[in-house]
Amino acid sequence: MASSSANLWVMLGLGLAGILIMTRKLKKIIKPDFGAFIQKLQLLPPPQPAPPKAPNPLTSLTFAVSDLFDIEGFVTGFGNPDWVRTHDSAPKTASVVSTLVEGGATCVGKTIIDEMAYSVSGENKHYDTPTNPGAPDRVPGGSCSGAAVSVAANLVDFSIGVDTIGGVRLPAGFCGVIGFKSSHGAISHSGAVPLSTSLDSIGCFAKDPNVLRRAMHIMMQLPFSTQRNPRNIIIADDCFELVKYPVHRLTQPVIRSTEKLYGRQALRHENLGAYLLAKVPSLSNQKMNGEMNTSTLSQLGQAMQLIFRHEFKENHDEWMKSVKPDLGFRAGLQDGHGDGDIQKLYNIKNEMRIALNTLLKDDGILVIPTFADPPPKIGGKELASESYLSRLFSLQSIASLSGCCQVAVPLGNHKNLPVSVSLIAGPGCDRFLLDTLKNMYSSLQEQGDVVSVSNSTSNVISKETSADIAKEKGNQAFKEKQWPKAISFYTEAIKLNGNNATYYSNRAAVYLELNSFVQAEDDCTKAINLDKKNVKAYLRRGTAREMLGYYKEAIEDFRYALVLEPTNKRAAVTVERLKNLFQ
Structure with missing residues (x-):
């Protein structure tokens, strides 16, 4: 009888413990910094020049850096504790970080990334997942999740990361901030951990387009030049067919803003898949379920992923073999590709650059969705879905493979989740894209609000x-x-x-x-x-x-x-x- 009573108490205790554990999991406490930072530090700018000289251009601004950039005296963590354990402190600060500090900005810390920046969810089993300020039950997006969250939560004025297959654009879109991916090679990668050398681009997050512009000008060391307006704003209709929420929520703000600022004659519509199929000979002509354009975009997404995996493995396979860290993505690195296969992928990449250059020239803007599906719930199954990932990577591959610059622009919420549209300019046209963003941003926000509160009869409700x-x-x-x-x-x-x-x-x-x-x-x-x-x-x-x-x-x-x-x-x-x- 005593034994039965003891067992009963043990069972009750285990039950209560289970309830407590589940309660903690269901109610995640949001940290004061939203879990964005992995390390707080301070890099102070040099003293202001004496009058009448102008103050440093980034004076009074604060920024954070993804844990991919070296800072002298600190170990670059790369989102993995085994990496930290097996690497020494950086002997020198990454050039892009030094440039920003010398420009007057104060660096306040390093932010969390996906484990070895390999995923797109923003989740990290070692350091937890930063909380998405606009949608706390949803993933923040990766790989540079903490950098996006630090800006979305108003913890810093801007932050920087590396965009390879969407590492800046995607978390910017998911967290409702601006995310700028620079043209490939436009900013020095000295002092940044390499992911996929032919795809890596430095990127920047901000809420204010003027802050973004100031930071990007310093990072790219752009000289003064006359501002140019776009002659062609091209809406990629087939890309918007991938979107799983009302397309007009994205396209109408762009159309109305373009007509208002540049005139209706500046608007064009393009079937991007068909255009690229004609301009990129290395792409397969094979149709997929009769949908050639979707197949073309899907092939681009696959090509981008294969290049990424191949180059990532070249950069880090030796370390992984010697250290044998516990990595959830190791299986994805086992895909073997011969030299001939890789060369075909590089051919697609080179032809993509030429094709986008031809389409956009130096005065065109391509408009696509930043992402096709709403941000998944934390722990959701979407990121294991082939169709979900195909849509996601199809959109990210356009700028990644071509080396173009791209900016993700928030357009408010749909059903309480962030929506974002992206503007792409040709390789090397970063200043032009920044100028276009500056001109269009206020109008895009205004028109986005109008569209979001329009009822079914298109009668606009007052903002109040x-x-x-x-x-x-x-x-x-x-x-x-x-x-x-x-x-x-x-x-x-x-x-x-x-x-x-x-x-x-x-x-x-x-x-x-x-x-x-x-x-x-x-x-x-x-x-x-x-x-x-x-x-x-x-x-x-x-x-x-x-x-x-x-x-x-x-x-x-x-x-x-x-x-x-x-x-x-x-x-x-x-x-x-x-x-x-x-x-």
Whole structure:
């Protein structure tokens, strides 16, 4: 009898332990830095030149670097602890990082990447997965996930990474920020871990197109020149056929912005697959289920992946054989390709460069979706789906194989998930693409908002009304304790009407539930700046500051809440408690 009783208690204990473990897994606590950083550090810029000389061009800006770039005195981690263990500290800082610091920016840390930058999800089993600020239950995208998250979470002004098969463009799209992939060879890779030498390009993340432009100009050391407008903005219709949400959500903002800024005559439509099939002789003419264009784009995606695997193996196979690290992607490296097969792939790559050069010249912009499917859920099965990956790599391969520059431009949300459109310019036309982005960005955001709140009869709802609708949805999600949804709805409301203090204060309440106290404090401060009499904002900021250890400031917030609302018992009790403890 005693034995049965003991067994019962053991079973109950195991059951409770299982429940606790599952609860922790289901409710992931968002870290103050959203898990973006693997290492905090500080590289300070040189002193400002004395007047009348102009200040350094990147003065007052902060940036982060993906854990692919060397920084003197630190081990470049490459997303893998075995790599860290078997490598020494870098003797010299990567040239692109040094250039940015010398330009006046302050480097504040290294950010997490996929393990050995090999995946596109942004997940890392060794260092955890950075939280996507706009969609916390979704992957941030990779390989440079932490760099994208650091910008999306307003932790830095910009960040840098390496884009090989979408490592900058994809996380930028998934996290709702701007992501710029430079032309192949446009920026020195000295001091960066090589992935696939013929595909690697340095890239940059930012929220503000002007910040992006300043950073890219310094990285590329571009001299002054006259700005040029595009003559042709070409919409690749067949690429948009891959998209799994309403196509007009992407194309209409581009069409309306082009007509407004450059005139209808600048717009063109192109069947890109058919064009490339005619211009890239090394591509197979074989149809796939009667869909030649889809087959052509799919072949490009496959070619890009095979080149990537071949060159990655050349760069790192010796280390992997000697160290034998535990790598989840090792099987993908076993695909054997003879010299003849590889040469065919390089032929496709060379012909792609010529074909895109011919199509775009020096005044054309190609428009494609940044990605075809919404960001997958963390731990979702999409990234194991051949059809999902085929659509994803088909779109990433266009700029990667041709060496073109590309910028991913956020266009808000669809069903509370980020959407993004990409602009591609010819190889070496980086300045032209940056200028085009500068001209079009505001219009694209405005038109994106218009399209997102249009009803089925195309009658546009006012932004204020749409913002209130989003807020009410956020309130409902809050009541149901669906924290990620609530954040998404309140963020949408803020994008539509950023002058409403309630939206910031409500989002702060969600951040408090998630123990994201830095974000809660920031939102409350914005709310207070907009409305000095917002009692809830003072109470919530006081709570956030107390949890962060800013007790003096917390007391001041609760006291001010009492001034505005003398009968507020919560504020009175908290002030007395904090006074007794810390004064």
